[in-house]
Amino acid sequence: MLDACKRRIFWRSFLIQGAWNYERMQNIGFAYSLLPSLKETYGDGPELRRAVGRHLELFNTQPFMAGLVLGMAARAEELMAAAPEQEKAAHEEDIRNTKSAMASAVAAIGDRLFWGLLRPLSLLLTLVLLGPALLKNVFTVSEYSAPAHVSHWNLWLLAAALLAGFMLYNIPAVWLRWRGLSHGYECQGSRSCGIDFLDWHSLIRKARFTGFLLSAALFVLVLSFFTGRFLFRGDPDYGLHSIVVVLFSAVAAFLCKRFGGTSLTGYMVMMALFTAAFIIF
Amino acid sequence: MEAGLFLSLTGLCALASFLELDAVYAGQFLLSRPLVVGTLLGLICGDVKTGVQFGIWTEFLLLDQLPVGGYVPPSGGVCAASAFILAYLCMLPVSFSFLLGIIIGKGYSHMESRLRTWRNAWNRSVEKDVQDDAGAVNAWMFKSIALQFGAGFVFIWLAVQALSLAGAYAWPRLSEELRNAVDLGYFAVPWIGMASLVFTLYAKAKAAAHA
Numbered sequence: 001m002l003d004a005c006k007r008r009i010f011w012r013s014f015l016i017q018g019a020w021n022y023e024r025m026q027n028i029g030f031a032y033s034l035l036p037s038l039k040e041t042y043g044d045g046p047e048l049r050r051a052v053g054r055h056l057e058l059f060n061t062q063p064f065m066a067g068l069v070l071g072m073a074a075r076a077e078e079l080m081a082a083a084p085e086q087e088k089a090a091h092e093e094d095i096r097n098t099k100s101a102m103a104s105a106v107a108a109i110g111d112r113l114f115w116g117l118l119r120p121l122s123l124l125l126t127l128v129l130l131g132p133a134l135l136k137n138v139f140t141v142s143e144y145s146a147p148a149h150v151s152h153w154n155l156w157l158l159a160a161a162l163l164a165g166f167m168l169y170n171i172p173a174v175w176l177r178w179r180g181l182s183h184g185y186e187c188q189g190s191r192s193c194g195i196d197f198l199d200w201h202s203l204i205r206k207a208r209f210t211g212f213l214l215s216a217a218l219f220v221l222v223l224s225f226f227t228g229r230f231l232f233r234g235d236p237d238y239g240l241h242s243i244v245v246v247l248f249s250a251v252a253a254f255l256c257k258r259f260g261g262t263s264l265t266g267y268m269v270m271m272a273l274f275t276a277a278f279i280i281f
Numbered sequence: 282m283e284a285g286l287f288l289s290l291t292g293l294c295a296l297a298s299f300l301e302l303d304a305v306y307a308g309q310f311l312l313s314r315p316l317v318v319g320t321l322l323g324l325i326c327g328d329v330k331t332g333v334q335f336g337i338w339t340e341f342l343l344l345d346q347l348p349v350g351g352y353v354p355p356s357g358g359v360c361a362a363s364a365f366i367l368a369y370l371c372m373l374p375v376s377f378s379f380l381l382g383i384i385i386g387k388g389y390s391h392m393e394s395r396l397r398t399w400r401n402a403w404n405r406s407v408e409k410d411v412q413d414d415a416g417a418v419n420a421w422m423f424k425s426i427a428l429q430f431g432a433g434f435v436f437i438w439l440a441v442q443a444l445s446l447a448g449a450y451a452w453p454r455l456s457e458e459l460r461n462a463v464d465l466g467y468f469a470v471p472w473i474g475m476a477s478l479v480f481t482l483y484a485k486a487k488a489a490a491h492a
Binding site for chain 1: 461
């Protein structure tokens with residue numbers, strides 16, 4: 001695979017979910033991303049049209065991990081094009097099976113790493129970096145009736161914090177898309193390709209500990225700000241009712257998580273409880 | 282509706298729909314994350330606090346809903362953008378705008394599910410077109426993205442219009458208890474979100490320690 005072709009597949013892979021459908025999921029996106037490599041392998045003849053048709057079958061994986069499967073499929077198509085005619089059917093079957101096996105295996109890793117960990121981690125990093133500015137400007141919800149026009153927000157701090165969170169998520173994601181393409185290509189069709197690419201277990205383990213520490217730090221930071229303002233400065237905006245709401249919210253969140261609910265469920269339950277409390281008392 | 286307000290509403294809805302493409306269809310750079318969408322709209326309109334607040338609140342509330350497999354979670358970006366537009370342009374109370382934003386975000390995910398189902402039928406057409414010209418797959422891809430943008434824009438625009446009218450009518454007529462509950466519910470959002478994030482990440486860290 002030529003470098004120019006690799007670059008084209010890389011850019012196209014950002015649209016791998018561009019035609020997502022329930023029947024065959026990312027199939028159109030996969031064929032679209034692989035098209036430069038298939039053109040390089042088969043030229044413009046009927047073989048190219050057959051190859052594109054082959055890749056319109058069901059396909060689904062985590063988008064950042066798709067590079068591994070795309071690289072593997074590009075190499076497998078090259079091997080198939082060079083194979084004798086009588087072996088082509090076996091190659092075709094092999095491509096189908098390997099694609100499916102790899103897609104599931106790497107999707108499980110990608111979902112846990114990117115959706116489950118790096119997404120909340122990048123948010124937490126942004127919020128922790130915002131720190132005092134965040135507490136002063138955003139968590140002060142003393143007036144609900146109209147949007148407040150804040151002029152003293154530190155925009156540079158906000159931009160830097162957003163950029164840090166953006167980079168924490170996107171540098172590994174883009175790197176994996178690019179490097180995964182080469183690694184998948186070099187795997188020569190191995191079904192364990194991607195599993196042995198990095199020490200995923202250790203990476204996920206470290207990200208989990210970091211995530212917990214950052215979330216706990218943020219919670220303590222915000223809570224100490226609220227309780228401190230009320231207890232030591234007697235600030236009425238941070239009164240006892242705020243602390244009661246905070247405690248109730250934490251209990252509601254814990255119960256929701258314990259019984260398989262989401263934060264959205266917790267929000268709805270809290271509003272129902274508040275309504276009941278206002279009516280009763 | 283005044284021309285300026287109409288143009289602002291249309292522009293902000295178009296921007297929200299454009300950024301939302303990043304969530305699934307193009308890129309996945311997290312440009313569609315509520316915090317980014319809220320901040321951007323806040324900067325454009327000169328109300329950074331409300332934008333950032335809606336962004337963070339939405340993040341906290343929807344962070345545990347993952348787009349895994351075929352599941353379409355409520356759209357956080359659309360929720361933050363709609364809430365901002367309702368509060369900023371339609372002058373609804375912040376807490377109520379947020380609640381309506383959640384409803385629009387949830388509605389958007391239903392619309393997206395319908396579009397995904399609708400695209401099932403495309404598979405036969407793509408296969409047929411590819412038999413004549415392999416490059417037809419490019420045209421289908423761009424058609425899909427354009428459709429997603431257009432449908433998203435129309436949905437957000439109509440939903441914001443409808444809920445701003447309904448909200449402006451309903452809010453003054455709600456009982457005081459209900460209005461207070463909506464206000465307190467809004468105040469509780471970051472705490473529910475932060476606490477559930479701590480519990481989730483604690484459970485994950487515990488599992489990692491035992492692994």
